[in-house]
Amino acid sequence: MVENIKGRVFKIFRKYSLPRWVVLLIDMSSVYFSFLIAYVLRYNFAPDAFEASVVLKQGYIVLAIYTLFMVVFKSYSGMLRHTTLKDTYKIIYSNFFSVIVLFALTILSRRFEWNTVFNIPGSILLIHSGAVTVFLFVFRIAIRMFYEFASYSKHPRRNALIYGSGDVGILVKRVIEGDPDGHFRLKGFIDDNRKLQGKEVDGFPVYSRQVLNKKFIDSEEIEVFIIAIKNIEPAKKKEVLEFMIDLGCEILDTPAFDTWINGQFDVNKLKKVELEDLLGREPIKLNLERIEAGLKGKTILVTGAAGSIGSEIAMQLIRFSPKLLLLVDQAETPSFYLNEKLKDKCPVCNYKIIIGDVTGSNHMENIFIEYRPEIVFHAAAYKHVPVMEHQPHEAFRVNVGGTKIITDLSIKYGIEKFVLVSTDKAVNPTNVMGATKKICELLVQSQSKRKNIKTQFIITRFGNVLGSNGSVIPLFNKQIADGGPVTITHPDITRYFMTIPEACQLVLEAGFMGNGGQIFVFDMGEPIKIADVAYNLIRLSGLEPGKDIKIKYTGLRPGEKLYEELFTENEDLLPTHNPKINIAKANNIDGEIIMSRIDRTLSTLYKLECKEVILVMKELVPEYASKQLAETN
Numbered sequence: 223m224v225e226n227i228k229g230r231v232f233k234i235f236r237k238y239s240l241p242r243w244v245v246l247l248i249d250m251s252s253v254y255f256s257f258l259i260a261y262v263l264r265y266n267f268a269p270d271a272f273e274a275s276v277v278l279k280q281g282y283i284v285l286a287i288y289t290l291f292m293v294v295f296k297s298y299s300g301m302l303r304h305t306t307l308k309d310t311y312k313i314i315y316s317n318f319f320s321v322i323v324l325f326a327l328t329i330l331s332r333r334f335e336w337n338t339v340f341n342i343p344g345s346i347l348l349i350h351s352g353a354v355t356v357f358l359f360v361f362r363i364a365i366r367m368f369y370e371f372a373s374y375s376k377h378p379r380r381n382a383l384i385y386g387s388g389d390v391g392i393l394v395k396r397v398i399e400g401d402p403d404g405h406f407r408l409k410g411f412i413d414d415n416r417k418l419q420g421k422e423v424d425g426f427p428v429y430s431r432q433v434l435n436k437k438f439i440d441s442e443e444i445e446v447f448i449i450a451i452k453n454i455e456p457a458k459k460k461e462v463l464e465f466m467i468d469l470g471c472e473i474l475d476t477p478a479f480d481t482w483i484n485g486q487f488d489v490n491k492l493k494k495v496e497l498e499d500l501l502g503r504e505p506i507k508l509n510l511e512r513i514e515a516g517l518k519g520k521t522i523l524v525t526g527a528a529g530s531i532g533s534e535i536a537m538q539l540i541r542f543s544p545k546l547l548l549l550v551d552q553a554e555t556p557s558f559y560l561n562e563k564l565k566d567k568c569p570v571c572n573y574k575i576i577i578g579d580v581t582g583s584n585h586m587e588n589i590f591i592e593y594r595p596e597i598v599f600h601a602a603a604y605k606h607v608p609v610m611e612h613q614p615h616e617a618f619r620v621n622v623g624g625t626k627i628i629t630d631l632s633i634k635y636g637i638e639k640f641v642l643v644s645t646d647k648a649v650n651p652t653n654v655m656g657a658t659k660k661i662c663e664l665l666v667q668s669q670s671k672r673k674n675i676k677t678q679f680i681i682t683r684f685g686n687v688l689g690s691n692g693s694v695i696p697l698f699n700k701q702i703a704d705g706g707p708v709t710i711t712h713p714d715i716t717r718y719f720m721t722i723p724e725a726c727q728l729v730l731e732a733g734f735m736g737n738g739g740q741i742f743v744f745d746m747g748e749p750i751k752i753a754d755v756a757y758n759l760i761r762l763s764g765l766e767p768g769k770d771i772k773i774k775y776t777g778l779r780p781g782e783k784l785y786e787e788l789f790t791e792n793e794d795l796l797p798t799h800n801p802k803i804n805i806a807k808a809n810n811i812d813g814e815i816i817m818s819r820i821d822r823t824l825s826t827l828y829k830l831e832c833k834e835v836i837l838v839m840k841e842l843v844p845e846y847a848s849k850q851l852a853e854t855n
Contacts, residue, residue, distance in 0.1 A: 246292065252357045253288040257281045260350035264343070279339045284350065287323050291316040297358075313358050321351045379407040381443050383471075385462060386451035387411035387423040394450040394476055394492075395424055409442050431465065439469050445764065447471040448492060459499055463762075467500075472764030475499070495762055497695060497755065498688050498721045516597070516639070516734040517542040523595035524549050525580050525628060526602030528556035530687060531643055534726040535599050536560065540568045547573035548593055550580070551602070580624035590635045599729065600628050601643040603659065610655040611780040611850075614835040615827055621658035622665065623824050629669045629679070636676045641733040642666045644741075646685040646718060646786045650845050653781025657839040657846045663741065664842065665820060668813030670739035678738035682729045683806070685718030685746045685786055694752060698759050706771035708756045711778050715753075716785045718746035732803055741806040743788050743795065781849060790845065816842065 261277050291297075297312035324347050331340035382398065384391045391411055398406045410427040412434065413419060419430045438444075447466050449459070466473055474492040522539060526532040527549035533556075536549055551557050554577055561575050574593075578585045580602045589595075603621045604610050610617040625642065632640045644663050647656030663681050670679035688695050694717075701708045725744065732742035753773070760767045767773060778784070789795060793806040823830075823838045830838070833850070840846050 246289075248361070249292060249297070249358060250285060250289055252361070253354050254281050254285045256354040256357060257284050257346075257350045260346050260353055264346055264349055276339055280342050283327075283340065284320075284324060284342070287327075288316065288320045288354070291320045291323075294319075309362065310359065313355065317351055317355050317358075321347055379405065380445040381409050382406040382446040382448055383409055383412055383429075383444055384448045384450050385412045386449065386454075387413045387415075387418055387428050388451065390452045390476055391450040392424055394448055395426065406446060406448075409444060412447075431462075434465065434469065436469060439471065444471055446474060448474045448476065449495070450476045456499070463495060463500055467758060467761045470761075470764065470766060473762055496688075497759060497762070498719075500758055512734050513730050514542050517544055517730075519543070519545050520596045520638075521546045521593055522548065522597045522599070523589070523593075524599045524601065525551070525624070526600070526643075527551045527575075528553050528560045529601060530722055531726060531729075532599075532601040533560050533563070534722045535601060535729060536564065536573070537567060538723070538726050538730055540564070540571045540573070545572065546593065547571065548576060548589065548595055549573060550576045550578050550586075550589065552577065552579040580628055581620055583627050586627055587631055590631045594635065596637060597639045597641075597733075598628060598632055598637050599641045599643070599733070600625060602628075603643075603662075605645070605655060607647065607653045607655045607781050608779045610658075611653055614654045614832050614839070615830075617654045617658045618661075618823065618835055618839070619827060621655070622661050622820060623827075625662045625665055626820060626824065629666060629677075632677045633669065633672065633675050638676070639678050639680065639733055640666070640669075641680045641682060641729060643729060644681055644683040646683060646746075646788050647783075648683065649787040649790055650847070651843060652783050652847045652849065654836065654839070654848075655781070657836075657843050657848070660843045660846070661820065661839065664811060664816050667739060667741075667811055668816045671813040680733050680735075680738065681741040682732045682744070683741055683788065684720055684725050684728070684744040685788065686720070687722045687725050688719055694755065695759070698756055702760055702763055702765070702771055707774040708760065708771055709774050709776050710753055710756055711776055711782060712784060713753050713775055714751070714784060715778070715782075716749040716751050718749050718786060718788065719755075720744065720746050728800075728803060731800055735798060735800070735803065741793075742798075743804045743806045745802040745804065746788060749785060 258277065258281060295312045295316045297309070297316045324342060325344065327340055328342050328344065328347070330336070331338075384394055391413075395408055395411075398408050408426055410429055411418075411423055412431055413428050414431065416430070418428045421428055447469075449462065463473065473495040475495045477491055477493055517539065522544045524532050524536055524539070524547070527536055528551035532549075532551065536547060539547055549557070549560065551560075557575050557577060564571060564573055576589060578589065580586060580600075602624055604613075604617050629640060631637075642662060645656070645659050647653065648660035648663055649656075651657040651660055663683075666679045666681055669675075669677075686694070698708055728742075728744050732744075735742065756773060757767045760771045765771050789806045796805040796807055798805060819838070819842060823835075827835070836848050836850055840848060
């Protein structure tokens with residue numbers, strides 16, 4: 223019965239709220255009638271002790287002054303159901319200044335013998351001030367209490383702790399309390415400030431991190447841990463996450479202020495902590511002046527622009543005000559989404575989406591002729607190892623053939639910079655995809671050795687990027703959302719990881735660091751076991767690996783390595799001014815022989831058997847350890 227009443231009342235609260243002008247009228251009525259009550263109280267309910275007509279007129283004067291300050295301080299503007307300490311301050315300010323003005327008016331009226339209507343007894347003003355303050359407070363508190371009584375959720379509230387009791391933490395606390403769907407029930411704050419530990423903030427206890435153990439979490443039935451600290455350092459955030467991840471709580475993060483829609487924040491904007499937060503990487507420091515000097519006012523071509531890396535490169539480029547951004551990709555739907563993203567991010571940017579295949583030489587040349595790009599970022603490639611392992615013709619045609627066409631056009635039309643996006647799978651490759659990317663590196667190095675060319679050719683090489691299309695992270699997240707199992711190829715498989723923005727920022731930095739012909743290798747940190755990635759993703763979802771979500775090992779896929787490398791034994795690493803970028807100094811190559819062999823293979827590609835294509839790759843990349851060749855020998 224009670225729940226039914228609460229549900230109906232809550233529907234009314236959710237559907238309706240008092241307009242501000244109604245709240246102002248209620249407050250004004252409170253001021254006027256409180257003044258009349260103050261007179262009655264002051265004179266012990268003896269109506270003959272004062273002149274009623276004078277009191278009524280004085281009431282209007284008091285009402286006018288109080289209304290003026292209510293409007294000035296907007297004490298009526300907050301939603302009554304979500305009354306906060308800030309709202310009470312507004313009431314105190316408006317009442318305080320009103321009393322000061324009324325006292326001043328009384329003193330002046332006595333000194334200059336004004337009309338008695340301006341001579342309001344001081345005792346009346348004090349009684350009235352107290353009465354109206356109490357009434358306004360009680361009115362707001364009553365509405366809030368009634369709302370909390372009526373607040374009702376079809377699902378049980380989950381107990382939550384907030385990490386951080388500063389401004390952001392208090393904001394999250396108030397949002398939780400005002401959540402109409404009642405997702406969470408706050409149990410307290412966690413804060414590293416010893417001066418706050420053991421005290422209360424906004425009515426909730428503040429604990430130190432030392433209390434966080436399995437016993438405390440279980441006894442308080444904590445299910446959610448919310449990080450609410452502005453500009454928390456990555457290393458500190460990593461430390462907190464590692465501390466919490468084994469306690470079985472779902473961990474949520476408060477998004478940055480600039481991501482709030484119209485500056486508004488609600489519970490639904492709390493987001494799950496992402497795996498990259500566990501990397502604990504410090505923000506990359508870029509040489510922005512060098513990059514801006516190389517990009518500002520230029521026409522820039524990005525191939526593979528709708529892919530994970532290409533689209534992020536595009537998003538990074540718009541901050542440097544290029545003259546025109548040409549975004550080429552053969553995939554129509556991803557190109558549509560890239561266009562929508564750019565429209566939201568930078569509606570005034572000058573860019574053009576072009577649907578086109580980098581292996582279509584005529585179409586690509588028309589783009590160079592019509593738009594005359596000055597800088598090229600070449601990210602177009604087939605990248606999925608298991609798929610390309612059975613498609614060597616297509617891998618060679620697109621990855622190698624596309625790179626050949628774009629580099630030839632870059633030289634022909636005097637491009638200033640050509641930047642190739644390569645991969646760690648090109649190092650000592652064991653699969654078709656990695657072999658073709660190594661050949662792309664050799665091709666670009668060969669092009670850079672041609673005489674009398676204007677174009678500077680740059681190669682950038684890095685490992686896996688978190689969250690890229692088709693990568694392991696989105697796959698694991700989907701498997702977790704589906705209830706498992708999470709599939710891992712091998713318990714010992716490791717990979718280097720970097721976030722997409724990190725990788726693309728370093729691509730831009732490297733692009734304007736060298737004079738051509740260099741391979742820039744990015745510092746990816748330490749390799750991470752894929753099994754650890756899966757376990758952490760499951761725990762970040764508030765689930766228990768092996769219990770809530772099963773782990774299944776499926777065996778290495780065709781061409782897959784247990785571990786990746788970023789450079790070979792024959793490549794010496796040289797430092798640059800950016801500690802996250804090194805130069806891989808490779809042995810001298812015979813560019814003419816390499817280019818001749820590539821041209822001959824492309825011209826006869828579909829006359830070759832799969833094994834013959836792989837043999838060509840082996841000739842070009844002797845270190846290529848093809849399992850397909852090994853199985854046929």
